[in-house]
Amino acid sequence: MQGNIIDVTADTLVSEVMKLKNDGQRLVTYSTYQADEKTIGILYHFDKNLEVTHLRLEADMGKPIPSISGVLFAALLVENEIRDQWDVKFDGLVLDFNRSLLLDPEVTQVPLVSNVKIESKQ
Amino acid sequence: MATTVIPFGPQHPVLPEPVHLTLKVEDEIVKEAIPALGYVHRGLEKLADIRDYHQMITVCERVCGICSMIHAVCYSQGLEELMGIEVPKRAELLRVIWSELHRTHSHLLWLGLFADAFGFESLFMQFWKVRERIMDINEATTGSRVIVSVNVIGGVRADLSQEQIRWILSEIDIVEKEVRALQDTIMNDYTVKARTCGVGVLTKEQAYELGAAGPTLRGSGVAQDMRMLGYGGYAELDFEPIVETDGDCWARSTVRFRETLQALDLVRQAVAKLPEGELRAKVKGNPPEGEVFTRVEQPRGECVYYIRGNGTKHLDRLRIRTPTFANIPPLLAMMPGCELADVPVIILSIDPCISCTER
Numbered sequence: 001m002q003g004n005i006i007d008v009t010a011d012t013l014v015s016e017v018m019k020l021k022n023d024g025q026r027l028v029t030y031s032t033y034q035a036d037e038k039t040i041g042i043l044y045h046f047d048k049n050l051e052v053t054h055l056r057l058e059a060d061m062g063k064p065i066p067s068i069s070g071v072l073f074a075a076l077l078v079e080n081e082i083r084d085q086w087d088v089k090f091d092g093l094v095l096d097f098n099r100s101l102l103l104d105p106e107v108t109q110v111p112l113v114s115n116v117k118i119e120s121k122q
Numbered sequence: 123m124a125t126t127v128i129p130f131g132p133q134h135p136v137l138p139e140p141v142h143l144t145l146k147v148e149d150e151i152v153k154e155a156i157p158a159l160g161y162v163h164r165g166l167e168k169l170a171d172i173r174d175y176h177q178m179i180t181v182c183e184r185v186c187g188i189c190s191m192i193h194a195v196c197y198s199q200g201l202e203e204l205m206g207i208e209v210p211k212r213a214e215l216l217r218v219i220w221s222e223l224h225r226t227h228s229h230l231l232w233l234g235l236f237a238d239a240f241g242f243e244s245l246f247m248q249f250w251k252v253r254e255r256i257m258d259i260n261e262a263t264t265g266s267r268v269i270v271s272v273n274v275i276g277g278v279r280a281d282l283s284q285e286q287i288r289w290i291l292s293e294i295d296i297v298e299k300e301v302r303a304l305q306d307t308i309m310n311d312y313t314v315k316a317r318t319c320g321v322g323v324l325t326k327e328q329a330y331e332l333g334a335a336g337p338t339l340r341g342s343g344v345a346q347d348m349r350m351l352g353y354g355g356y357a358e359l360d361f362e363p364i365v366e367t368d369g370d371c372w373a374r375s376t377v378r379f380r381e382t383l384q385a386l387d388l389v390r391q392a393v394a395k396l397p398e399g400e401l402r403a404k405v406k407g408n409p410p411e412g413e414v415f416t417r418v419e420q421p422r423g424e425c426v427y428y429i430r431g432n433g434t435k436h437l438d439r440l441r442i443r444t445p446t447f448a449n450i451p452p453l454l455a456m457m458p459g460c461e462l463a464d465v466p467v468i469i470l471s472i473d474p475c476i477s478c479t480e481r
Contacts, residue, residue, distance in 0.1 A: 001413050027333050029443035031415070031428035043428065045415060050351055052415065074333035074451040077157075078443075085167075095156070102160040102480060111168055 003045075003052030010059055010066055013044075017055070017068045020046050025053060027072045032082055034113065038062065040088055061113070064089040077101070085112045123148040128462070132161045132476075136239050136466040139476040143469070147462055155457040157450055163480040167440050174435040175201060175409055179273060182427075185442060186478040187268045188231065189420040191217075191224045193442075194273035199353060200416040200429040201275050204409050210400040213277030214355035218392040219290075220264070220272055221354075222385040226297070227256040228421035229382040232473045233308060236375055239470045240317040245307055252300045255293050262286070277402025287393055294386045301382055308379055309372075318372035322456040322468035325369055332455055335448040336423020337381065338472050341374035343367040348419035359391045371471040378421075378473070408435045420445055422473045444478035 008016045025046035035041040035058050042065070044055040059065050067090040069075040079090045080101040087099070087110040103111070126147045132140035140161045146154040169181050182197040183190040195217050202209055234249035257267045264270035264280055272280045282290070308314060324334065329342035339346055340363055347363035349356045364380045366373035409431030416427050423445030430439040449472040456468050 001415050003415065021331075026330055028417075028424070029333075029426055029448070031426075031439075031441040031443075033413075033430050033439040033441075043415075045426065045428075050346070050348075054415070072331070072333075074331070074448070077159075077447060077450055100160075101158075102163045104160070111165055 001054070003054055005043075005054045005056055008055045008057050010057065010063075013055065013057055014066050014068060014071060017044065017071050020053060020055075021071060024048055027068075027074050028052070030075075030078045030082065032086060032112075040065075040086055042082070044068070061086065061088055064091040066090070067092040067094070069094040086110065087113065125153065130465060130469075132158075134466070137469065137474075138235055139474050141469055141474050141476055143457075143465075145457070145462070145465065150462045152457050152460050152462060152465065155454050157454065159476070159480055161480070162477055164477075166481045167442060170437040170440040172436075175431075175437055176275060178437065178440065179275065180271070182442070183269050183271060183273075185444065185481055186420075186475050188228045188475065189224060189422065189425070189478070190269040190271075191220045191273070192418055192420045192425065194271075195221060195354060196416055196418040196425050196427045197429075197440075198273050198275055199418070200414045200427045201409060203414045203416060204412055204429060204431050205275075205405065205407075207276050207403050207405060209277050209354075209403060211355070211397050212281075212399040213401050215358070215392045215396045216278050216280075216282065216401070217273065218355040218359070219282070219389050219396075220260075220270060222388045222392070223256055223259060224270075225385040225421045226294075226382055226389075227253050227260070228473075229378045229385070230256070230301070232378060232421070232470075233304075233375065233382070236467075236470050237308070237314075239466050240314065242314065245304065248300075248304055252297055252304075255297050259290055259293055263290070274402055276405045277400070279402070281401055282396075287396075291390065291393060294389055298383060298386050301379075301386075305379065309376055315372060317464075317467055318375060318471075319368070319370060321371045321464050322460060322471055323368075323370045324452050324456050326367075328455050329369065329452060332452045333448050334423075334452040335445040336420070336473075337364075337374050337377040338423065338449045338452055340365050341377045342369035346424075348417045348424050351417065353416075353418060355392060355395075358395050359388055361388065371467055374471045381421075408433055409437065422446055422475060422478070423448065442481055444475065444481070446472065446475045446479045449474070450479070 028045040031043045046053045128145045130143045132142040142158040144156045230253035234246040237245035326343040413430045426443040428441035432438040
């Protein structure tokens with residue numbers, strides 16, 4: 001994959017994002033994938049002068065992930081989208097749609113995770 | 123002053139796309155805007171589970187009708203990188219020709235809609251009349267006006283004959299002449315300037331930090347265009363990004379107007395450099411395990427595909443980030459302080475595509 005990849009943990013994520021922001025990097029977007037049954041992989045893509053840097057976080061789906069929307073406001077939409085599509089919570093999300101950004105209330109199947117149902121909206 | 127909450131959209135007479143914003147207004151001045159998406163959400167990324175990687179190109183083209191060609195280019199080049207396929211030069215330049223024709227018709231469509239948003243209907247009709255020539259080229263060369271479906275993994279499935287190339291060149295000369303005839307009106311007319319200059323200002327710093335893309339970013343003075351990466355055939359063409367510095371609706375419309383003429387020039391350049399040769403490379407097997415991150419420049423801006431292969435014919439993951447998705451946070455920053463009557467003009471100035479945004 002083109003670009004530099006930096007592995008981060010939930011503890012170091014926000015400080016790494018701050019470093020990239022201070023370096024003048026622009027947040028492009030995140031990409032997500034299912035690393036294994038209980039682990040979500042998130043790639044945070046940054047760009048500076050057309051060079052890309054990716055932060056890779058692999059985290060437990062059942063635990064909240066620190067939001068970077070407090071550092072970079074543009075992160076709020078993509079974090080809400082991940083919330084909808086992967087049922088992953090973000091701690092400190094500046095505007096939390098609580099699984100209603102894209103999905104209707106009657107949707108009970110988590111769209112991008114196999115065989116996971118939502119019993120009720122929290 | 124009491125605050126009034128006004129739901130704007132998703133159905134609104136001036137909007138071609140179902141954008142929904144909740145506006146908090148005090149005395150006709152917008153104080154805050156909150157987006158609501160999901161009105162046309164289709165879950166297209168999920169289709170990668172049941173469609174094989176060749177079939178997914180058809181799905182990607184349908185993320186957005188207006189940028190269909192460029193979605194297919196982005197998806198194809200991602201798969202080609204993942205599978206180590208070298209695309210023939212002729213195919214790369216044919217992709218450029220159809221991509222730039224798409225950019226031209228997208229910008230002409232938008233310029234018309236923008237004119238309609240501030241009530242200039244004859245200008246709207248003029249831009250759409252010119253656009254028809256590009257749609258005719260698409261139809262004559264691919265069989266379709268909008269979703270042209272010429273891309274395949276490894277190249278293209280259609281070619282252009284010498285006769286078609288001569289006709290395309292003569293048609294785009296006419297398009298350029300007709301577009302230039304509208305230049306003074308869209309860029310210098312008093313009423314147009316009154317509705318667009320100083321409206322919806324996004325500073326250079328805001329545009330960069332909020333992750334703006336395409337003409338929204340370049341209209342605020344940031345010279346960033348994914349075609350500068352030289353992907354596909356663009357490496358062989360002479361290209362400089364179009365930049366304006368005012369950051370208002372006028373600047374964004376001027377960027378798109380100038381890009382329309384630039385796209386026609388890029389078609390001419392690509393035709394001049396079009397070599398003889400194969401149209402597509404052979405594709406064998408399935409995408410291997412691995413991941414790619416690939417970007418292209420659509421009419422609305424930077425489009426990102428993240429593709430993850432697992433050695434089977436189905437992709438493990440297909441993630442699509444479209445330019446309008448990136449331009450929504452900047453749109454929210456443009457709103458506070460504007461007059462309620464300017465809201466449609468500001469929304470249209472980012473060229474929103476909600477079917478792209480929600481996929």
